[in-house]
Amino acid sequence: FAVVQIDTARELEDADFLLESYLNLARSNEKLCEFHKTISYCKTCLGLPGTRAGAQLGGQVSLSMGNAFLGLSLFQKALESFEKALRYAHNNDDAMLECRVCCSLGSFYAQVKDYEKALFFPCKAAELVSDYGKGWSLKYRAMSQYHMAVAYRLLGHLGSAMECCEESMKIALQHGDRPLQALCLLCFADIHRSRGDLETAFPRYDSAMSIMTEIGNRLGQVQVLLGVAKCWIARKALDKALDAIEKAQDLAEEVGNKLSQLKLHCLSESICRSKGLQRELRAHVVRFHECVEETELYCGLCGESIGERNSRLQALPCSHIFHLRCLQRNGTRSCPNCRRSSMKPGFV
Ligand SMILES: [Zn+2]
Numbered sequence: 590f591a592v593v594q595i596d597t598a599r600e601l602e603d604a605d606f607l608l609e610s611y612l613n614l615a616r617s618n619e620k621l622c623e624f625h626k627t628i629s630y631c632k633t634c635l636g637l638p639g640t641r642a643g644a645q646l647g648g649q650v651s652l653s654m655g656n657a658f659l660g661l662s663l664f665q666k667a668l669e670s671f672e673k674a675l676r677y678a679h680n681n682d683d684a685m686l687e688c689r690v691c692c693s694l695g696s697f698y699a700q701v702k703d704y705e706k707a708l709f710f711p712c713k714a715a716e717l718v719s720d721y722g723k724g725w726s727l728k729y730r731a732m733s734q735y736h737m738a739v740a741y742r743l744l745g746h747l748g749s750a751m752e753c754c755e756e757s758m759k760i761a762l763q764h765g766d767r768p769l770q771a772l773c774l775l776c777f778a779d780i781h782r783s784r785g786d787l788e789t790a791f792p793r794y795d796s797a798m799s800i801m802t803e804i805g806n807r808l809g810q811v812q813v814l815l816g817v818a819k820c821w822i823a824r825k826a827l828d829k830a831l832d833a834i835e836k837a838q839d840l841a842e843e844v845g846n847k848l849s850q851l852k853l854h855c856l857s858e859s860i861c862r863s864k865g866l867q868r869e870l871r872a873h874v875v876r877f878h879e880c881v882e883e884t885e886l887y888c889g890l891c892g893e894s895i896g897e898r899n900s901r902l903q904a905l906p907c908s909h910i911f912h913l914r915c916l917q918r919n920g921t922r923s924c925p926n927c928r929r930s931s932m933k934p935g936f937v
């Protein structure tokens with residue numbers, strides 16, 4: 590559909606319509622985890638001749654681009670795009686856009702393991718919904734509740750996680766929102782796994798998997814398989830775990846998500862160690878370190894990797910990320926990575 594739209598726009602020589610068509614193309618590729626394509630369509634959008642509508646859509650283009658960079662585990666670029674989108678939202682009083690960016694930032698910080706920020710941003714999104722969202726689609730409320738559920742689970746507040754996830758699922762079911770239903774099922778399964786209730790977790794992973802497959806969310810499938818593998822490891826069924834990991838690794842490589850590849854190598858490592866498979870073990874260790882380097886998740890101050898365990902992080906205006914404790918201890922006035930001046934911390 591989006592392709593037909595572009596042809597029509599070209600014929601009509603309508604710049605706004607053309608921009609919108611490219612944005613639609615970018616978004617549908619984002620849903621299918623075609624992140625490189627998403628980024629290239631977003632760049633096309635940003636390169637089109639400027640119009641008034643163009644300035645309004647700029648924020649949405651940046652958001653989509655940020656989501657795609659996050660899909661590729663390019664964290665600094667993702668953060669840069671989210672900051673841009675947030676600036677657009679503030680300059681244009683666009684609370685809807687701000688709400689969506691906050692949800693994406695929640696997912697960003699959940700991945701780099703600053704769980705306090707992973708909760709803060711979706712809570713902010715929920716606040717925006719209750720302050721301005723009377724006329725908005727309920728999907729904004731559902732989205733913020735889902736991201737809150739994820740953060741609560743990571744923080745170990747399983748009761749709150751359950752409540753938020755149930756609220757989000759209720760709306761997703763009412764609206765027939767399949768992508769969100771799949772995410773909620775995955776979150777339910779993770780909550781049950783965190784409780785040690787594998788019996789309840791497995792069927793939810795199965796249901797999540799079948800919807801993710803149906804809608805083509807391959808990154809979602811990777812996350813489901815990661816959860817399934819962890820369940821099998823808890824049950825000491827290592828061969829079944831390896832099976833799930835292998836499938837997940839293929840999918841993760843296909844979509845180019847480095848963070849999942851890294852997590853999967855880490856799981857394989859522990860399995861190979863307990864099975865005494867030295868050669869395989871070494872291979873996974875090597876690949877693990879390659880992935881760490883490719884994600885560039887290092888704190889430029891202490892040199893340790895970011896995202897190994899829950900710790901508070903701070904981004905500078907250049908979008909480089911550091912441990913909050915390292916920045917406080919060093920009190921730097923310019924970014925240790927790129928030397929750009931950073932008198933005040935960035936607002937994300
Ligand atoms: Zn550090």
Ligand SMILES: [Zn+2]
Pocket residue numbers: 905907908909924925926927928929
């Ligand atoms: Zn920097």
